[in-house]
Amino acid sequence: MVLQYDGLVIDFPLVPPGDRLVVSATSFVDFERCPESANARFRGEYGPPSRPSFVGGLAHRIFARHLQHGPIGPKEFEQVCKEEIGGTPSLNLRMGELGLKPSQIPALVEETRGLYDRFVKFPMDGFKGAEVSLEVEPQADVVLRGRVDAVFDDAGRVRLVDWKTGRVGGVDDQLGFYSLLWALERGVLPTAVEAISVKTGERQRYEPSLETVTALAGRVASMVTTLRTGWAEGTDLERVGGPWCTFCPLLEECPEGRAATAVMATS
Numbered sequence: 001m002v003l004q005y006d007g008l009v010i011d012f013p014l015v016p017p018g019d020r021l022v023v024s025a026t027s028f029v030d031f032e033r034c035p036e037s038a039n040a041r042f043r044g045e046y047g048p049p050s051r052p053s054f055v056g057g058l059a060h061r062i063f064a065r066h067l068q069h070g071p072i073g074p075k076e077f078e079q080v081c082k083e084e085i086g087g088t089p090s091l092n093l094r095m096g097e098l099g100l101k102p103s104q105i106p107a108l109v110e111e112t113r114g115l116y117d118r119f120v121k122f123p124m125d126g127f128k129g130a131e132v133s134l135e136v137e138p139q140a141d142v143v144l145r146g147r148v149d150a151v152f153d154d155a156g157r158v159r160l161v162d163w164k165t166g167r168v169g170g171v172d173d174q175l176g177f178y179s180l181l182w183a184l185e186r187g188v189l190p191t192a193v194e195a196i197s198v199k200t201g202e203r204q205r206y207e208p209s210l211e212t213v214t215a216l217a218g219r220v221a222s223m224v225t226t227l228r229t230g231w232a233e234g235t236d237l238e239r240v241g242g243p244w245c246t247f248c249p250l251l252e253e254c255p256e257g258r259a260a261t262a263v264m265a266t267s
């Protein structure tokens with residue numbers, strides 16, 4: 001199926017009909033690493049929560065608040081963190097899953113404050129919007145959805161930014177997914193998508209082209225086809241072990257995952 005905008009034509013290949021499928025950057029990246037792991041998440045099975053991901057989630061809320069409402073003073077910082085934890089369902093849920101007690105909040109706040117102190121040192125020239133939600137349905141019942149941490153206007157050229165609170169790592173697929181999503185929803189390619197680590201200062205820049213977003217659309221369509229075919233036939237998908245197995249909900253019963261984590265434990 002060819003999607004046409006002013007001067008931008010993206011071919012999103014046809015996929016077999018099936019249940020409504022919402023693909024996010026996370027599920028796409030998961031699928032590219034290990035299809036069956038992503039499949040488990042579509043079934044509603046999630047891996048164990050982690051403290052770093054909780055702090056990362058809280059820091060992202062604080063960054064968005066800063067961008068939307070201005071700097072947060074040192075004296076009000078703890079109270080703002082508590083408000084965000086209390087008012088953000090996903091943080092509330094993860095706090096319960098991690099078994100975190102109110103007495104542990106001050107340590108989490110200090111960790112978040114350290115990230116915030118680094119975050120405010122980054123230049124914010126051209127800032128246009130925080131936590132920008134994007135959603136498109138390139139084919140019936142195939143929804144691509146995501147939320148971009150920040151959008152910048154660099155002299156008329158759009159740049160999307162994804163804040164990281166750890167190392168940047170291999171993020172091309174994630175940044176490529178945001179490029180595709182932006183192009184499909186806004187009808188224009190962003191000039192660049194960047195992953196910026198607030199913790200280490202690393203910055204990875206991805207400059208999409210019509211060719212790269214079209215190729216990525218093909219990989220997303222292939223993912224949808226594989227998932228729907230597996231669901232229709234009642235078969236599991238391919239399993240590919242790696243460092244990501246640590247947070248996979250299937251680890252306990254997965255030989256590939258146990259082998260991968262055993263190798264990691266000895267290296």
Ligand code: SF4
Binds near residue numbers: 258
């Ligand atoms: S444990 Fe690893 S190999 Fe097994 S399904 Fe999960 S991610 Fe894939």
